[in-house]
Amino acid sequence: MSTPDEEAIAVVRRTLALCRAERDRPHSIAGDVQSQQAINQGWEPVDPDGEPMDLSILLEMKGPRIDFFDQQVITALDEGITQVVICGAGYDDRALRFRTAGVRFFDLDLPGVSADKKGRLATSGVDTSDLTLVPIDFRTDDVATALAASGHDGTKPTLFLAEHLFVFLDRASLVRLLEGLRSVASSGSRLAATLESHAGELDTATVIADFNKAFFGDITPMPSIYTREAFLDMFGSAGWEVEAPDVVSGVPHTETIDTEFVSAIA
Ligand SMILES: C[S@@+](CC[C@H](N)C(=O)[O-])C[C@H]1O[C@@H](n2cnc3c(N)ncnc32)[C@H](O)[C@@H]1O
Known part of the structure; x- marks a missing residue:
């Protein structure tokens, strides 16, 4: 039995997968250009x-974000990276779209989502050997x-x-995840993430409460909206060095919240 928070996340997760299929996106030579459509069946x-x-x-909001992460994969493959770990992958098709000999992809998500994705991929007949x-x-x-x-x-x-994962995690879980990833990130590793941030003059608890109430009523599926500085502190404390910390890039999420694109090195 899923909770209201989980049901709200499920709608976002599926909508993102549908948006992804509408976008003209790059792929690797051996990549599967129809993999997102295959996952989205029905x-x-x-x-x-x-x-x-x-x-x-x-797509006006999500498109640049999809492009940012696709580009991160392209750059990593060009650099010879052989492991791609996608945290909160949902129904993301990147592992298949950017399939490359010698590269292993890991899609991490809640057990129910992983099982459903596995079933969808099996039905579609897409090659999932990598x-x-x-x-x-x-x-x-x-x-x-x-x-x-x-x-x-x-x-x-x-x-x-x-x-679009961190916003769904409570602060303690987010910090633990940053630390855990850093502990298995050897030199040359990179972490790319989206952050939902608000301006420093606003009160964090109020921003989070107002946002969740406006979009989800009485539930709080998105508990982690902080200032950019607070996020950068969390990265730093976990041992991640944010690249170009003075350059802010991203897209507006609401009037008071931005979706920022951030990359950090180990
Ligand atoms: C909004 S979706 C984004 C999915 C995908 N990254 C995309 O952009 O299409 C957030 C994903 O994070 C996953 N997620 C949320 N909380 C999680 C948790 N506690 N542990 C593992 N995954 C979680 C959700 O199941 C969901 O697939």
Whole structure:
């Protein structure tokens, strides 16, 4: 039985996958250009009330974000990285779209999501031999242990991605995840992530409460919206060196919240 928070995340997760399929995106030579459509089988763009959703409006916001993460993968593959760990992968098709000989992809998500993605991929017949699905709950499980058990090699450089994940984690889980990833990030590894940030003059607790109330009523599926400085402190304390910390890039999320694109090195 899923909680209201989990149901809200499920709608966001599916909508993102549908947006991804609408975008003209790059792929590797051996990559699967139809993998997102294969994963999305049977879904229609509808909102939680069942009303049709106009994805073109959403894509204005999500498009640059999708492009940012695709580019991170392209750059890493060009640099010879052989491990890509996608945290909170949801129904993201990157592991298949950027399939490359000698590169292993790890998709980490909640057990129910991992199982459903596995079933969808099996039905579609897409080649998943380079993909390891890792069921995990970042609130309770240790990411370093889960990765080691899944065949990730902490002595080799890795690209870690976290697209629209951190906002769903409570602060303690987010800090633990940053530390856990850093503990298996050898030199040459990079972490790329989105952060939902608000201006320094606003009160964090009020921003979080107002945002969740406006979009989700009485539930709080998105508990981690902080100032950029607070996020950068968390990265730094966990041992991640944020690249170009003075350069802010991203897209507006709401009037008071931005979605920032950040990369950091180990
Ligand atoms: C908004 S979706 C983003 C999915 C994907 N990264 C994308 O951009 O399409 C957030 C993802 O994080 C996952 N997630 C949220 N909380 C999690 C947790 N505690 N442990 C593992 N995954 C979690 C959700 O299941 C969901 O797939």
